[in-house]
Amino acid sequence: MKKTYRMIRGILSYSIIVTAILTWLVYTTVYTKIKQQPLFSTLPTVSSNIFLMIALSVFIINIISWCYRNKIWYGLSFSLNHYNMILNIRKQIKQARFETINNFESKYVHIPKIIVQFDDNGKRETGFIKIRNSIKFDKQLEQVRLDGALKRCIIERRFLSQDRNWYIFEFYRIDLFTQENFHSKSDYVEWSSKETDAYHLRLDNRSTIPLHHIGLSGQTGSGKTFFLEMLCIQILNKKIEHTLYIIDPKKADLFHIFKETRATVVDRNKSLETISLFHSKMIERQTALQSFFLNNHNKTYKDANLPAIILLVDEFGSLRESWKLLSKKERDETESKLADIAFIGRQLGCFLWISTQQLNAQTLPTSIREQLVIKIVLGASDEQTYRTLFSSSVEIPLLDLKAGQGLISCPSIATVDHPKMVNIPYCNFLDT
Structure with missing residues (x-):
């Protein structure tokens, strides 16, 4: 069996320890008795402790090396966890013959250097x-x-370091991918307000996103509606009073839940009117902010302490299908306004949230879809949906995603090529 250089060093050091201890035993028993015989009385006298000192010195050096390599200053539990992770990875790489063979001595192998770092050395969850x-x-x-090679851990993303000298694999503990459960609206609002401000939304225990354009996709039963309801609750409970427009073409849950709130909620019959109203408010804000932007370069609506204005369109595919009864001029004008919102709304704080089962070219114009900076797919979906919404080269994890679980790409969280997993909480107070 081929051995790594670390194994050779370990065998050598422990061989020295065993040899020194055996020599000490032989010296204190056999050698001492032999030296007492008249014929061998001239044999040199050596302190037996020297052999124990050799064994102890090598043992201490090994312990110090192990402690340093496994960062004992973070605690014994951390060191054992760190050691086991690297050991398992090295074993798997070696068994897979993923190694550099020494050309001069083919029975020795060299495994690439492996470094494990935790985001929080106390919790060691990611x-x-x-x-x-x-x-x-x-x-x-x-x-x-x-x-x-990892016990109770999942690799989430992998990418090259900027200098291309390291391959980096992000991981998280499987225990972290459990859904939070909230029994009351107040509990959920309190949870969502932690680690966020008035211009951010909390998705789960790991992901917080800024207010921005959002594209949400997922099959029936994937948890899209629950997710939108929770985002709306967060928006309506921020310290800043953001303006929220909701278009629910089917006049379903979103329509009934938020009809009595300060949000503007309409069905498909008033969708065109609402989109036009939203567009006009965006143009008004753009005009009002001209002088501010002129004196404050590279600033946004947040720097002017303005609230966001959000247009949420649920089941956009169904809504767009109903527009086929309209004249081509009306359809083109509406899509042109949506494109305006997508292109110039970010700096002004006017955001477009679109939800549908499939965000493809037939459902949503490509020019608008590409401007939806935050992209989310919930539940199990087909490959085409992932490649259309994220990118053609997206890395799709082979996971059985349940309702409320999915993938997200967001500039501050993950790229479209390597989206991150998200686990939306379950709010059973919305299910009553």
């Missing part, structure tokens, strides 16, 4: 693994899956 890149294993590192 972190990343760095594996040293090389020309020989560049492609293998790009395709390797490390999940099998």
Whole structure:
């Protein structure tokens, strides 16, 4: 069996320890008795403790090396966890023959350097693994899956470091991917207000997103409506009174839940009127902010302490289908206004949230879809949906996603090529 250089060093050091201890035993028993014989009385006298000192010194050096390598200053539990993770990864890589073979001695192998770092050394719930890149294993590192080498941990994303010398694998503990459960609206509002401000939304225990354009996709039963309801609750309970327009073409849950709130809620019959109203308010804000932007370059509506204005369109595919009865001029004008909102709304704080089962070219014009900076797919979906909403090169995890679980891409969280997993809380007070 081929051995790594670390194994050779370990065998050598422990061989020295065992040899020294055996020598001490032989010296204190056999050698001492032999020296007492008249014929061997001239044999040199050596302190037996020297052999124990050799064994103890090598043992202490090994312990110090292990403690330093596994960062004992964070605690014994941390060190054991760190050691086991790296050991399992090294074993899996070695068993998969993912190694550099020494040309001069083929029975020895060299495994790439592996570094494990946790985001929080106390909780150790998330972190990343760095594996040293090389020309020989560049492609293998790009395709390797490390999940099998990690106990109760899942690799979420993988990418190259900026200097391309390391492959980085982000991971999280499976315990973290459990849904929060809220029995009351007040509990949910209190939870959502932690780690956020008036211009951010909390999605789960790991992800907080800024107010921005959102594209939401998912099949029936994926939890889209629940998700939108929770986002609306957050918006309506912020310290700043954001303006919320909701178009629910089916006149379903969103319509009835938020009809009696300060949000403006309409069905498909008033959808065109609402989109035009929203567009006109955006143009008014753009005019009002001209002088502010002129004196404050690269600033946004937040710097002017203005609230956001949000247009949420649920089941956009169904709504757009109903527009086929309109004249082409009316359809083009409406889509032109939506495109305006998507293109110039970010700096002004006028955001478009669109939800539908499939966000493809037939459902939503590509020019608008590409401006939806935050992209979310909930539940199990088909490959085409992922590649259309995120990118053609998106890395799709082979996971059985339940309702409320999905993938998200957002500039502050994850790229469209490597979306991050999201786990929306379950608010059973909305299910009554």
